[in-house]
Amino acid sequence: MGKTISEKILARAAGKKSVEPGDYVVGKIDIAMIHDLTGPLTLNVLREVGNDRPWDPEKVVIILDHQVPANSVATAALHKQLREYAVKYGLKNFHDVGRQGVCHQLLAESYVKPGMLVVGADSHTCTLGALGAFATGIGSTEMASVFLSGELWFRVPETVRFELEGKLMPGVSAKDVALKAIGTVGVDGARYCATEFTGEGIGGLSMDSRLTICNMAIEMGGKTGIVNPDAKTLEYTGVKSAPLVSDRDASYKRTVQISLAKLEPQVAMPHSVGNVKAVSEAGEVHADQVFIGSCTNGRLEDLLAAARVIKGRKVKAGTRLIVIPASNRVFMEAEKAGLVRAFVEAGASLCNPNCGPCLGGHMGILADGETCISTSNRNFVGRMGSTAAKVYLVSPETAAATAVEGKLADPRKYWMG
């Protein structure tokens, strides 16, 4: 019987010929990432253990991204702690203020390659499966154990397969696909499973789009999101070959078909990522704030799509638009494409790369009774600040149309004519 890409990567990392779902294996880690909120806990655990030397300084990546530059004395202390650790061990892969970006975006740009086993102390580490790696989020204490040993135990997951058919219509994008998938299987529909995206539909999507889709795998309980590498993957990651791919006769726990051609813009209503509707059926929703950015939708493709709607128009009075590129590289590409001018002239607040208001820590926290239409990945109670605020999750296209109209809007009309 054939194997899935996830099974093959875990087998390789565990030094085994093959593994089955349900097996417990110990895998050698290729990349281990911590950031400014989860990393200090890891370092505290290492201090308690009495040994903080990383097993392989080349494989450790430390990224300041959640609250950057520091927004409080408490945050500054966390940054300082990580900075001193990086200096102590001469860690080259340390992303301080000025070398910054959202951790998953920086991992995609510079570190992760197909076939790798990647762990990050952040739940959205599953994003990196878009590059054909097995990438998953772990806690800070487990990360301390990885820093010391270079290994971690895994239960080999079953795989839920999403077969994407056809091609998206203009104004509809990868975020809509992710929301549709979660709305279909529910917020625990892939709990403890790998989610693999296959079919001609995924082949037609860019790497930026694949990163968006895999990013949301955790929102259905997935251990990772993963896409089999193809020519686009090789080009993006700069490797010559990527031999680990799913066999045709691999076995899946469940297969879900999604027709891209029929997909309308989607929205996850408060306060669950599984509460998904078509934008056309969501009713009237006033937007106090619109956020375009995050590890889900802060890439160049996202900013280009949003700018297509925004350019030459104005953000509606009574609505605030916050745009945050996911990395310095994205920021510079956006500048080159003329997007900085397009956003600022429209009345947006364009901020430096970081996680922004997504988790309610920085740059655009919501007050009681406020509503944010956001391209980020979670709309839980209190996620962006007040527990009496509401968050609706949408694509960058929908977010941009919403900013222009001041209320939740279907963006497809901006692609007509």
Next chain:
Amino acid sequence: MMEMFRVKGKVWLFGDDVDTDVILPGKYLVLTKPEELAKHAMEGISPSFSGKVSKGDIIVAGRNFGCGSSREHAPLALKHAGVGAVVAESFSRIFYRNAINIGLPAVISEGARGRLKEGEVVAIDLEKGELTTEAGDRIAAERFPQFLLEILRDGGLVQNMKKRYGGKK
């Protein structure tokens, strides 16, 4: 450490999909001291919880407890607020691993939420995988694999790491 294997306390009932943002809201992630985190445990869903919970109390919830972020601050806040165990129909995988790694038993039981009442006292035998009410009703729970029971017996992964890596410079 034998008391680790039996937890007894009052039941606090919660629903499905209790996420890590309500267990420990993001604005408190700059805190790293467990006793400070404890003051905000469950603040997003039950603001009075941390003031009322007693040592050893047991959270009993539905499906997918701890979904969302990988923040270990969430189980740490619960543990240091006094929670002795979390019983749920299912857990999100990162929360499950984190809870066990910090020595907070995360117990899977299909039947517990339907059969237990808010405030009633229940005991959990962690080795056997069974809950017992004051009235003597028994409710089945999943048994931990041996290696996870070992981590809980050590009081968490840190103690386990100390044995393996402690003192090496």
